[in-house]
Amino acid sequence: MALDGRIASIEIYSVTIPQDDAYLGALGPGESVNSAGYFVRSGNRTIYPVKMRSAVVRVTLDSGEVGWGETYGLVAPTAIHGLISDIIAPIIAGRSPFDVQAIWDDLYDLMRVRGYTGGFWLDALAAVDIALWDLMGKLTGLPLHQLLGGKHRDRIPAYVSGLPRPTIPEKVALARSFVDQGFQAVKIAASVSYDGVEREIAALRAGLGPDIAIMLDCHWMYTPAEAVALLRQLAPYNIYFLEAPCKTEDVAGLADIAAHAEVPVAAGEEWRTVYDARSRLEARAVSIVQPEMGHTGITQFMRIAHLTQAHHAKVIPHATIGAGIFAAASLQASATVLSLPYHEFQHSIFPHSAKLMTGRLECSEGYFALPEGPGLGVSPNASFWENATRLG
Known part of the structure; x- marks a missing residue:
């Protein structure tokens, strides 16, 4: 398989994960679900969705090879979509997945002076990073651990x-x-x-x-x-x-x-x-x-x-x-x-x-x-x- 494929497109999906048990357990005293489907755990003051969701990305090369990545999509998964589609995808189009670590550093630098050194921005980077490593493995025929x-x-x-x-x-x-x-x-x-x-x-x-x-x-x-x-x-x-x-x-x-x-x-x-x-x-x-x-x-x-x-x-x-x-x-x-x-x-x-x-x-x-x-x-x-x- 050719190793010279270049990044052509990135798609983002919100995935609902089926469950038998509520994450951490049922609602506690005084906890209730709001109109958007979220509730706040009173113990740690953190918001959770009733339905567990994840944000998954598919990175496709111009050769047709596909790599898969994922980050958290529990709350506001459209934020991940906006960051990837508006900023990341145009910036890294045409680059090789073998540049993965350089790509991460380049993307991090884009927003650091604006204070985006965590949160949704870094989550979006994580999803794309995983997909590029996946692509490297598929292109070389090697598992990630190798x-x-x-x-x-x-x-x-x-x-x-x-x-x-x-x-x-x-x-x-x-x-x-x-x-x-x-x-x-x-x-x-x-x-x-x-x-x-x-x-x-x-x-x-x-x-x-x-x-x-x-x-x-x-x-x-x-x-x-x-x-x-x-x-x-x-x-x-x-x-x-x-x-x-x-x-x-x-x-x-x-x-x-x-x-x-x-x-x-x-x-x-x-x-x-x-x-x-x-x-x-x-x-x-x-x-x-x-x-x-x-x-x-x-x-x-x-x-x-x-x-x-x-x-x-x-x-x-x-x-x-x-x-x-x-x-x-x-x-x-x-x-x-x-x-x-x-x-x-x-x-x-x-x-x-x-x-x-x-x-x-x-x-x-x-x-x-x-x-x-x-x-x-x-x-x-x-x-x-x-x-x-x-x-x-």
Whole structure:
């Protein structure tokens, strides 16, 4: 196959992801759905849609070869469409997908002086970046992990993320069911621990035994002092990590928590670039970094991972709401990262995403399988198209 194809067009789709369980769980006290189909979690003051959506891009070369990318499309997916169609597509038309890292840097520079160093702009870059890496794999016949330098593992340990059940006994039973399947780690969300975080953690420890890793996602809810106090309360239960304990912009506060913590502090799902990671790592504010492929794209995911390892910290990727494309990219990239003990398994989303893809996208018995084939190893199937709407 010729390797000289040039970028000809980019299409953007909004994809609805089927679900059995509501993400994180049902509506909490005082929470309601507004006229646009959104609600706000009172615990972390964050907006969520009732229907989970993702923004998927298809990049086509003048040779006809197609690459797939994806970013978050939970809220205002038309923002992604506007940025890609109005700015990105005309700028990169005619370029080679083999310029992918240079393209990312060029696009980042376009808007940095306007303050667009995160948010929708970087999400749009992430989607296009993933598609270009996918194209490189297809053009060379190589899987992404080989393009990135080679894999360290053939399967990736998974931790179960979220226990969307209304009562603590039901949450423990759900966690136990995953442990019985072979999973060795479970994470809960403080924002939906309506009966109390300590009570929930204590019940999980009693129900799962001493050897299962229990993680706590705080969703940026606490002040540094509150987070330190919470860690003291949770000390008897030996949690594996404390995630996102304070507001994301409070780097000094995060470092203060880490200095007082006797367990690892994790953060990073909302970061878009290695620049976000640098300030936290240099401040010794985290010992676990959680890059989210849907926000970083492959180029920045790997730059973050390399910097994290240079600081002797660990990488545990975040991965939640997607149609399966950035999940495949995350697994491929994760296989190349040496210091990576787990990868997030969002059980209320991932199995449904897998049904939208052709290719191996599996998680069972506590491990993700590595997708096979050139590029990402997955592509949309007929079920995907039944749930997709073209934007623009």
